[in-house]
Amino acid sequence: MADQLLKKKGQTIYQKGHALVFKETKRCWRTDMKKKSFILSRIINILVSAVQIIMGLYIVLKLFGAAEVPFVHWIYTLSAPLLAPFKGIFHSILFQESYYLDLSAVFALIVYSIAGYVLVRLALVIESRG
Incomplete structure (x- = not known):
């Protein structure tokens, strides 16, 4: 050897x-790209991931009718400003009288994910030129 x-x-x-x-x-070109820091795209990616986690937890907690314990209240408080632009777009669905699916929250999660993807790609283009 x-x-x-x-x-x-x-x-x-x-x-x-x-x-x-x-x-x-x-x-x-790929190894040169790896050497750059891409700090803006990383920050955007972290923020979008945090929004996705909050929205995902909100959807799951609403779906299974979680009790109003402090953690659930905290998630609902964090997600309220994120859901505000999407309130009332779709009607919620009630399954078997106990499962509640908020379709507006699902739509908001999809919109935030697409917007985050576009912003990260845009940041990568801007950072790779610099």
């Missing part, structure tokens, strides 16, 4: 037995 002795920019030197082997490494 070859032991790596030295790695310089653009080349690597290995020793195989008593001989030295020089290997040229190619620079790739």
Whole structure:
């Protein structure tokens, strides 16, 4: 097996037995992209993920009729401003008199996910140019 002795920019030197082997490494667009920080796209991705988690928890808690304990109240409070633009778009569905599906919240989750995807892609385009 070859032991790596030295790695310089653009080349690597290995020793195989008593001989030295020089290997040229190619620079790739993908490896250059990985070296950039892309902080804006990461921040947007984190925010969108947080919104998706809050909305997902809201939908599940409403679906199964969770009791008004502090955690459930906290999720409902966090999701209220996110759901405000979508209130009343669709009627909610009641299954077997105990399961409540808020279709407006499901629609809001879809819209926020699509908007987040578009914003992340836009941020990546802007950051890759800079």
